[in-house]
Amino acid sequence: MRVRVRLLGSLRPTSDVKELNLELPEGSNVSTLIKRVVGIYPQLGGMLDISSSGNLIVVGGVEVGNLQGLKTPLGEDSEVVLVPVTHGG
């Protein structure tokens, strides 16, 4: 299935990458997606470490803490936005 990922602010791996279109296996969830993004851009590994970063992950307009967290399932054409929390004032 195809998933669109928007990367905001300091979560953009390079200045020209704002968005990714990823092909993920059926049954993928947010955790699968994060692992895939870090696999493509290892430099984001530390920033996307869910246990301590506190970044916001918005799926279909809803922050995943309001759904099933990292286990939130993704579907065909899901839109995911990764919003960095830690960046200074």
Add this chain to the structure above:
Amino acid sequence: MMSAPTCSKCHQKPSVYYRPYSGERLCPNCFNASIKERVQTAINRFNMLDHWSRVAVGVSGGKDSLTLLSILKEIEDETHGSELIAITVDEGIRGYRDEALSIVERACKTMSIEWKLVSFTDLFDTTMDEIAARERALGACSFCGVLRRRILNEAAKNVDADRLATGHTLDDMAQSALLNLLRGDIGKMASLDPAGAKSPGFVRRIKPLCEVPERETTLYAYLRGFEFQATPCPYAGEAMRGDARAFLNRMEATRPGTLFTTYNAALRLAPAATSTEVMRTCRVCGEPSVGDVCRVCQLIEKKQG
């Protein structure tokens, strides 16, 4: 696609955010309104503003300071009628600050707020890049923090402001409280007073976002469509604050409410921690100082002209 529960405030719209420390699930409108209400409550609780205050707002271009500026603009338009002047400090960090300046300029234009830009070069005749390149025992943030505080105070005085508002969030307050403990510097708890202190030579510093978690200033900025700066500060990794932040984030994730508990404990300690230091005048620059030479002049070894 999963559907989210209905907003626990308006009971009408679908929620987009779960607030772990309160159990609320909020739709965008109720979430944004709750943040504005939290700021208004803090302003009132700590008597931060008078009617017709002239407020200098430190705006770095990050999501916290843009959120602060936007909410203060709304609140002041509706209630106090205070004047706002945005002040941005250009520390001279190549790449990092350049992007932020254009974000602040656009935001101030959109909100019709007067904007002043001040630079380390103007006041200290040096840049953070030059300071960072020198041999130094302290981390870059130790220099930057001290110099930024001085230049913001100078700029606020220059625009005749009677308040200087900064975008310190609940996370910043809790981190500072923890750092004060870790450094054994209990006396510094007094500086956590969100209303700031009246002190000769200093514009009173207020922290209206003191009870808003950083995750929520971020969500507010996202929902409001603010620009997010892409370039991180190249010196940020040097700060001990990063360790405190990571620890508190983990605690907050597993024990929601930790940030508020830490902040409230620090507020209870603050009155007892009032400094007994007597303020003098720096013999180099003439600004208020605890010692014979102020911290700014010690750090940049500024010579009297």
